[in-house]
Amino acid sequence: MKIERIEAIPYAIPYTHPLRFASGEVATADHVLIRVHTDDGLVGTADAPPRPYTYGETQQSIRTITEDVFAPQLLGLDPFDRERIHEVLRRTIHNQVAKGALDIALWDLIGQATATQVHKLLGGYTESMRVSHMLGFKPAQELLEEALRFGQDYGITTFKLKVGRRPLALDIEACHVLREGLGEDVELYLDANRGWTANEAMQVLQRTEGLGLTMLEEPCDAKEAMSRRRLVEKSPIPIVGDESVPTAGDVSRELLSGGSNAICIKTARSGFTEATEILGLCTGLGVDVTMGNQIDTQIGSLATVTFGAAHEASSRRAGELSNFLDMADDLLAEPLAIRDGRIRVREVPGVGAAVDEDKLAHYRQD
Ligand code: MUC
Ligand code: MG
Secondary structure (H helix, E strand, C coil): CCEEEEEEEEEEEEEEEEEEECCEEEEEEEEEEEEEEECCCCEEEEEECCCHHHHCCCHHHHHHHHHHHHHHHHCCCCCCCHHHHHHHHHHCCCCHHHHHHHHHHHHHHHHHHCCCEHHHHHCCCCCEEEEEEEECCCCHHHHHHHHHHHHHHHCCCEEEEECCCCCHHHHHHHHHHHHHHHCCCCEEEEECCCCCCHHHHHHHHHHCCCCCCCCEECCCCCCCHHHHHHHHHHCCCCEEECCCCCCHHHHHHHHHHCCCCEEEECHHHHHHHHHHHHHHHHHHHCCEEEECCCCCCHHHHHHHHHHHCCCHHHHCCCEECCHHHHECCCCECCCCCCECCEEECCCCCECCCCECHHHHHHHECC
16 A cells, blocks of 8 residues: 555634633634545545644645645655654654644554554554543633533533633632532643743642642743742642643653653644654653643544543543534534543544545635
8 A cells, every 4th residue: 555645635614612722712723634545545534733823833834844845755655654654754843733644644544454443553442532621711600601511511521721811810710610610520620821930820729729620731831941840849730741742752851851740642743653652651651641632623533532542541531522512513524422421432444534525625725
């Protein structure tokens, strides 16, 4: 089997409810659909969600690097020769989202070619994951209403609250209102997307003591090395690295320097191959992982659950899998369903991300 053609198709689907957070806002899913075609007629599919404010990649940069830099070097290679393919991708630094989508599309091909679910090829641990829902910036009462609605409609009992606002009182109030309104049994954790300094994060931890928050993600820029390390040492809950750790090398650096003591894995930026390396590093060191959401579509969320459910360590915690519910539409032919707070992997060869061609024709921008 040989790679014959690679497509990088830009498309845009609006959100019904924009998601706002400390480092940006998403009102439209202006993503790139990656399709890798082989000489025997198979098509591997993945979604590439650019997050310019986080990684510097844009819809256009993902198209350009894929079409002009990666595709010419990958044509003719066998998708099974993963290490040869990754040698090519590694030569170019950064561009994690473009590389992640190519990697997922290649795994999708391997699954189809072997008539096996990729979830089984990766580890096959369990068939579904518990879902965690991300709550963006909103007044505290609206956050509570959203969380109660997601609990009622989908059975979701884990929420990640976006924080990182100033004054700190805004987020502190939201934590108190959510805990009071949701009760003790709902899991709540925070993600500041580098909105605070490490010392501000320490104040928030003090002023939310007793609320049972379980994690604090990316409280400040990880480059604030000394104060971040002090925060990690003093914090009663894990400090999770997210945008500071897109690669296995970054994970090693942050764990060894004491900048984080838990790691968020996102298949959108690590693909399945580097996500596997990161997971191995974390389990080897006894560090907890979370399966994060790069504000993914249904295709992206399906990739996350395919990887997350494949391993014991990545399926322990709820994965962030539900923010596609705020999109007006999606490209996935058979919609993802959240039942009793869980999403299942697909029981078909590959990843199972069959695209609705009419919708693609409607939303594509090229
Ligand atoms: C998250 O966990 O940070 C926001 C920006 C991004 O790249 O991902 C989201 C969610
Ligand atoms: Mg995050």
